[in-house]
Amino acid sequence: MSLAINYIANSLLILCLVTSIIQSRFLFRIQNYNLLSISQLSAIQFLSILVSFVILIFLFITSDFNFDLVYFHSHSEKPFIYKLSGVWGNHEGSMLLWILILVLFNFLFSLSKSSSQKFKEITVAVQSLMIFGFVLFLLMLSNPFNINNENFNDGLGLNPILQDPLLAIHPPILYIGYVGFSLIFSLSITGLLTSEVDKKWATIAKPWVFAAWSFLTAGIALGSYWAYYELGWGGYWFWDPVENASLMPWLSATALIHCVVVLQRKNTMQSWTMVLAILTFSLSLAGTFLVRSGVLNSVHTFASDPGRGLFILIFLFIILSSSFLLFALKSEKIDKPSSHNISSRNTGIMVNNWLLISILIVVFLGTMYPLATDLLYNQSLTVGPQYYAMSITPIIILFLFFMILSPQLSWGESKLLKILNEMRYILISCLTITFLTTLYYDLFNLTEILIIFLSLILIISSLSSGLNFKSTKVIVKSNFGQSMAHAGFGIFMLAVVSNAVYSQEKIYDAKVGSKLQLDEYIFDFKNIEQEEKVNFNSIKAYLSLSKSGKDLGEFTPEIRFYSDPPTITSETSIIHQFFSDVYVVMNVPQNQESISLRLHIKPFMNILWLGVVMIILGGIITVILNRNNYRENEIN
Amino acid sequence: MTDTVKKRLIKFLVSLIIFGIAILIIVYNLRDNIVYFYSPSEIIENNQTGSQIVRLGGLVESESVMSDGDSIFHFKITDGQEQISVKYQGILPNLFAEEKGVVVEGIYMNDGRFIANKVLAKHDENYMPPEVIKSLKETGKWQE
Numbered sequence: 118m119s120l121a122i123n124y125i126a127n128s129l130l131i132l133c134l135v136t137s138i139i140q141s142r143f144l145f146r147i148q149n150y151n152l153l154s155i156s157q158l159s160a161i162q163f164l165s166i167l168v169s170f171v172i173l174i175f176l177f178i179t180s181d182f183n184f185d186l187v188y189f190h191s192h193s194e195k196p197f198i199y200k201l202s203g204v205w206g207n208h209e210g211s212m213l214l215w216i217l218i219l220v221l222f223n224f225l226f227s228l229s230k231s232s233s234q235k236f237k238e239i240t241v242a243v244q245s246l247m248i249f250g251f252v253l254f255l256l257m258l259s260n261p262f263n264i265n266n267e268n269f270n271d272g273l274g275l276n277p278i279l280q281d282p283l284l285a286i287h288p289p290i291l292y293i294g295y296v297g298f299s300l301i302f303s304l305s306i307t308g309l310l311t312s313e314v315d316k317k318w319a320t321i322a323k324p325w326v327f328a329a330w331s332f333l334t335a336g337i338a339l340g341s342y343w344a345y346y347e348l349g350w351g352g353y354w355f356w357d358p359v360e361n362a363s364l365m366p367w368l369s370a371t372a373l374i375h376c377v378v379v380l381q382r383k384n385t386m387q388s389w390t391m392v393l394a395i396l397t398f399s400l401s402l403a404g405t406f407l408v409r410s411g412v413l414n415s416v417h418t419f420a421s422d423p424g425r426g427l428f429i430l431i432f433l434f435i436i437l438s439s440s441f442l443l444f445a446l447k448s449e450k451i452d453k454p455s456s457h458n459i460s461s462r463n464t465g466i467m468v469n470n471w472l473l474i475s476i477l478i479v480v481f482l483g484t485m486y487p488l489a490t491d492l493l494y495n496q497s498l499t500v501g502p503q504y505y506a507m508s509i510t511p512i513i514i515l516f517l518f519f520m521i522l523s524p525q526l527s528w529g530e531s532k533l534l535k536i537l538n539e540m541r542y543i544l545i546s547c548l549t550i551t552f553l554t555t556l557y558y559d560l561f562n563l564t565e566i567l568i569i570f571l572s573l574i575l576i577i578s579s580l581s582s583g584l585n586f587k588s589t590k591v592i593v594k595s596n597f598g599q600s601m602a603h604a605g606f607g608i609f610m611l612a613v614v615s616n617a618v619y620s621q622e623k624i625y626d627a628k629v630g631s632k633l634q635l636d637e638y639i640f641d642f643k644n645i646e647q648e649e650k651v652n653f654n655s656i657k658a659y660l661s662l663s664k665s666g667k668d669l670g671e672f673t674p675e676i677r678f679y680s681d682p683p684t685i686t687s688e689t690s691i692i693h694q695f696f697s698d699v700y701v702v703m704n705v706p707q708n709q710e711s712i713s714l715r716l717h718i719k720p721f722m723n724i725l726w727l728g729v730v731m732i733i734l735g736g737i738i739t740v741i742l743n744r745n746n747y748r749e750n751e752i753n
Numbered sequence: 754m755t756d757t758v759k760k761r762l763i764k765f766l767v768s769l770i771i772f773g774i775a776i777l778i779i780v781y782n783l784r785d786n787i788v789y790f791y792s793p794s795e796i797i798e799n800n801q802t803g804s805q806i807v808r809l810g811g812l813v814e815s816e817s818v819m820s821d822g823d824s825i826f827h828f829k830i831t832d833g834q835e836q837i838s839v840k841y842q843g844i845l846p847n848l849f850a851e852e853k854g855v856v857v858e859g860i861y862m863n864d865g866r867f868i869a870n871k872v873l874a875k876h877d878e879n880y881m882p883p884e885v886i887k888s889l890k891e892t893g894k895w896q897e
Contacts, residue, residue, distance in 0.1 A: 497789070
């Protein structure tokens, strides 16, 4: 039975491999094959991978330990959802998921009607060449369907820290983002090959870029939220190399979405857009390589194998060198001379592009410097989070300034004084609010005050530009996605700064029955209990929270002892209030009498996540509104 | 100079200045915020005492962990050759255990004690910080 499944799954992978070769024929100007259309072939690629993925899911759900992958990463007693997420909680399975999304994008694009036949042929060909590379990698170096001849009774399980509902969906969402940029990359290569990087190109690429960007943002946000409540350190971003690996493509992608808009409107910044498209996908690939290879050590690193790292490195090298060679040959042809005024929206967007790239360089240097010193001088070191905070803060202030200014500028020429005049009410009200907050909360740090002031203006000016207030009703304008995302970023920055300033934490050695205090909150330590669950045992503490006599709820922080594999995890307990989160973590008891508890007050966390959600929604809304506009244009 | 050339020149200069300043800030900050990693032997050899925050890694020596309440812990970190006494107030990570790898961050005092403000949490019972593996290999204490 297992042998038959192995045979079927491998045949499907080979089918996809062969179809991808046929699909990439347009790159080599071989066109004498017309048996099936592009979209039919793309459907074959998609279905063959989909079916093999479903087979893998089936193997995990039925706990078929004849398969190595299931044996090493699953366990019969694991809850259903974690058997499912176990499919991509390992190297081979996550590679198959990666490929599934790759063929999905290829299939969806082959169905789209926005581009000419020739353009579509070449794009699908480039995409299929990549599919070929990855399927080959899967078959040769990380086949998920390898079988063993032992009769194992049970599997070795999955890292319990990964047994979390959020982490079950975090990788697929993040991957859709990463892999989405493969299509943008293919579109760019096609644009360069045909020397057609213009308004038309931007119109074709726009929905895909925004969709991929939205998923990437959501994927990073989910990872960050998971770290916030699962790792129990009270923070939401640690400048961990793996987090940085996902932030770098995001920064470059954020620059890219703005360039695509400029390209669509003004038919300018062609070569810069191409550079960003290639850079974003390369960083996505490098992110995968860094995370998977074990170069970076973290919870994300699966069992590493130098051969796999080398393959992705070679793949990355081929993609980078060939695409930049192509770019060097073609960039002269795609750049159209343009004349635009210095005080136009292009300039603002361009400046913020530089600033985003500056942040990217900061993150890149901070991530790579320890690797470099280790290799060159055999000296281990870490770059502290202070480095990022200090380097990025001044850039963010400039960034916020231009984020406020650019949307006020027209695409043609604008007078700065006129804009200042138009914004006078917003400026005055924000200045007043900032002044009052500063007085009320005793803020003295100029940087913090400045960021709060700029964020407030950004929120109000963005929202007022996306909505049209007419006496009784509110009209949503076509740039609503943009205004939503920009306002979301303002809210996010406001929350980040306030959170950094007003977070509090305290550690107690507490006995049952004692009352603990942090700020105005009283924690009543009521009880401690032991429990036995399906796949772990736990020690749970019960505390109730109150503030000035008012009961606010109950905490149940927990320590879990998993058996397969033996691991201890802490479950944090959080009470969410509108303006602040109260957060309790407990320690593994060292003695019978007392227990260490760490209490946190994390202000504005809800607002921070609200900002992030608005940024993601902004991207999605842009895709939807864009689609509607596209339909309208077609009809007219 | 024609108008377009002038504009290009302005653009070029502005971008040069912005990038120049950015890179300067970055490099300056990077140099200030590096945390070096040492093994017990290295920290004694280099005599890294003072106010600078460093990381120290090795194995938690067996039967060295003591607690005197209020979440204050004392333990020794060894690389097989030298050992350093560490004092730490806070919550120990779940995977902190005797004879297991550990990395602490803090200040190495003149009297030879290490005051840690962080004990780094790791996620897996088999996980050993790469720096610790390296320093154990150097002292010949590493066992596969």
